[in-house]
Amino acid sequence: xxxxxxxxxxxxxxxxxxxxxxxxxxxxxxxxxxxxxxxxxxxxxxxxxxxxxxxxxxxxxxxxxxxxxxxxxxxxxxxxxxxxxxxxxxxxxxxxx
Numbered sequence: 001x002x003x004x005x006x007x008x009x010x011x012x013x014x015x016x017x018x019x020x021x022x023x024x025x026x027x028x029x030x031x032x033x034x035x036x037x038x039x040x041x042x043x044x045x046x047x048x049x050x051x052x053x054x055x056x057x058x059x060x061x062x063x064x065x066x067x068x069x070x071x072x073x074x075x076x077x078x079x080x081x082x083x084x085x086x087x088x089x090x091x092x093x094x095x096x097x
Contacts, residue, residue, distance in 0.1 A: 001050065005066060012068075013045050019096045026085050028072070041074040041085050043093075 001009075017030040020043060028041040035042070048067035070093060074085035 001047065009047055009068075016045060016093070016096055020089065020092055023092050023095075024089055026074075026088060028089055041072065041089060043089060044071040044073070045069075 013030075013032060020028055020030055026041050028043045029037075029039045030043045030045065032044075033046055034044055046069050048069055051065040052062070072086045072089050072093075074082040074089070076082050077085065
């Protein structure tokens with residue numbers, strides 16, 4: 001990953017984290033990688049490996065795909081279902097995009 005792509009990802013991560021902590025009533029823990037802890041709800045935002053495509057027809061074509069994977073983990077909290085918590089966090093992620 002280039003320095004510029006890493007900086008873009010870091011900016012995206014920080015802005016998404018701020019958005020979730022500001023707007024979600026469940027205040028999820030947001031991480032860049034999988035963590036082994038019992039803090040919920042949590043959101044994992046990680047980059048996917050870069051895909052490269054090369055085509056050689058009458059010209060040379062090079063394409064690179066960059067992607068993010070966002071996982072939401074929630075557990076039941078009293079009478080509140082985990083799906084309800086995850087749905088609320090998902091709606092804020094969709095609004096952010």
